[in-house]
Amino acid sequence: MENTQNIKDNLMRVLSSIREAERLSGRKEGEVSLLAVSKFHSAEKVKEAIEAGQMYFGENRVQEAVTKFNEVRESYPNVHLHIIGTLQSNKIKKAVLLSNRIESADSIECLKGIEKHCALEKKLIEVLLEYHTGEESKAGFLHIEDMREALELSARGEVPHISIRGFMTMAPLTNDEALQRKSFAALREAKEVLEKEFPSMDLKVLSMGMSSDYRAAIMEGSTEVRIGTAIFGSREK
Numbered sequence: 001m002e003n004t005q006n007i008k009d010n011l012m013r014v015l016s017s018i019r020e021a022e023r024l025s026g027r028k029e030g031e032v033s034l035l036a037v038s039k040f041h042s043a044e045k046v047k048e049a050i051e052a053g054q055m056y057f058g059e060n061r062v063q064e065a066v067t068k069f070n071e072v073r074e075s076y077p078n079v080h081l082h083i084i085g086t087l088q089s090n091k092i093k094k095a096v097l098l099s100n101r102i103e104s105a106d107s108i109e110c111l112k113g114i115e116k117h118c119a120l121e122k123k124l125i126e127v128l129l130e131y132h133t134g135e136e137s138k139a140g141f142l143h144i145e146d147m148r149e150a151l152e153l154s155a156r157g158e159v160p161h162i163s164i165r166g167f168m169t170m171a172p173l174t175n176d177e178a179l180q181r182k183s184f185a186a187l188r189e190a191k192e193v194l195e196k197e198f199p200s201m202d203l204k205v206l207s208m209g210m211s212s213d214y215r216a217a218i219m220e221g222s223t224e225v226r227i228g229t230a231i232f233g234s235r236e237k
């Protein structure tokens with residue numbers, strides 16, 4: 001793992017490596033966006049990244065994100081925050097208030113909870129459906145049928161404050177690139193199937209790839225990589 005204090009250099013290195021992976025996989029330049037995952041890192045570090053040009057951040061724990069991003073937004077009100085961790089129902093309200101997008105919707109119940117709080121707050125929010133494609137992670141919809149059900153809910157107008165924009169997954173934690181790619185390919189294939197079934201919806205986003213596997217994810221069609229360690233250095237867990 002990269003282990004330097006210099007967030008700006010790390011960001012530039014990660015961005016150029018993303019651009020290189022785009023080229024190698026025949027993707028268009030700029031097709032893959034970068035979500036900087038700042039969990040376990042301070043508001044100061046987030047501000048450093050913003051000053052280096054990064055405006056999109058991801059956090060997986062709502063409570064931690066509330067404190068941090070309230071502070072960050074005093075100086076940078078336009079910063080974007082995506083929630084990427086499993087959402088307990090008692091955290092949905094805060095997640096809705098705080099974030100621009102929830103990437104980790106993993107059940108019909110969760111979607112209905114998001115809808116309920118968005119309706120109360122009169123807020124529209126973007127959501128990704130998290131798909132379980134790797135053995136290690138427990139999060140995510142287990143079957144494509146379940147995601148289909150979620151999309152039907154949206155297509156019927158039952159979650160009008162939610163705009164489902166695509167899908168997210170975490171690959172198994174392994175150095176075996178073939179296994180990583182299998183997991184990412186499973187998400188891409190699910191997206192391709194569901195996009196055809198719901199042609200009126202815009203389901204383009206494929207959020208997949210982290211510090212250790214984002215090149216493989218880009219090869220499999222990722223449109224957003226979520227990178228923490230390679231930008232902010234290692235964190236204590």
Ligand SMILES: *Cc1c(COP(=O)(O)O)cnc(C)c1O
Nearest residue numbers: 037060084210211226227228229
């Ligand atoms: C922590 C986390 C990441 C970033 O992981 P790194 O290995 O630090 O790049 C990406 N996605 C999710 C859901 C995470 O929880």
